[in-house]
Every structure is written in C-alpha cells, then in structure tokens.
Amino acid sequence: MSARDVVFPPGRQALYEKNRYSPAIRSNGFLFVSGQVGSRPDGSTETDLQAHVGLAFDNLNAILSAAGCTFKDVVDVTVFxxxxxxxxxxxxxxxxxxxxxxxxxxxxxxxxxxxxxxxFEIKVIARLPEASAAD
Incomplete structure (x- = not known):
C-alpha cells in the first residue's frame, strides 16, 4: 500500500493534526478534499452564516491552491x-x-x-491540472 499524498494549506497543519484528518489527498489524477467549514486558523467557527460560507470557500480555495488547483478544476461538489x-x-x-x-x-x-x-460544509473532488494536461 502506498503512502497517502496529503495536501496541507499554509498555516493550518496543526489544526488538521489535532483533529486527525487530512485536508486533501492526491490520488490517480484527482484531489479529494475533506469537508471545509467556516473555521478560523485557531479552529473557532464563524457564526454569521454569510461570513461562515465565505470563510469555508476561503479554506477550500487555500487547499486547492496548495495542490496547484483552482475552483475551475473542481468536478464534484457536496454541500451539507x-x-x-x-x-x-x-x-x-x-x-x-x-x-x-x-x-x-x-x-x-x-x-x-x-x-x-x-x-455549512463543502467538500469537493478536483481534477489535478497535470492529469488534465495528460489527456
């Protein structure tokens, strides 16, 4: 079994280690992103709904960026x-x-x-740009 290729956004690795999950995993040309909520770097949650959703997207975009992706690379979205x-x-x-x-x-x-x-929580699957270029 190969090791998981984990993607960490800048400044949030300790938060993910504390909560014991990976923010995203690269596998077979795709990026599988864990559900993102409107949490601040210290882990506290934004209570205003509109700001909460915006922060969840900011957190999602930080992970996508760390993997070399943008939201344009997202192929599947699940929201809770x-x-x-x-x-x-x-x-x-x-x-x-x-x-x-x-x-x-x-x-x-x-x-x-x-x-x-x-x-609100959003999780996505994105196609990695290098995988798209190989098509």
Missing part, C-alpha cells in the same frame, strides 16, 4: 447545510461569488441537523 429551508438562500448568494462560469461542477446538497458547531 443545517436547516436548508431557512439557510439555502443566504448560502446560494455566497456561492455566486465563488462558483465561476459554466460548465459547472456536479452538485449534491444534503440537509443535516448537526455539523459540529457549523451551519
């Missing part, structure tokens, strides 16, 4: 939303700032009752 009936409209406004132009990635939205103190 606490109380989507009340929160989806606010969340969707922030998406527009980060989503980019068509063609869009696939999207799965899941309504949940609890996210460990967060209201």
């Amino acid at each position: 939303v606490v109380d989507p009936e009340s929160n989806l409209e606010t969340i969707w406004k922030v998406f527009g700032e980060h989503w980019g132009e068509a063609p869009y990635p696939t999207l799965t939205g899941v309504g949940v009752t609890w996210l460990y103190g967060a209201q």
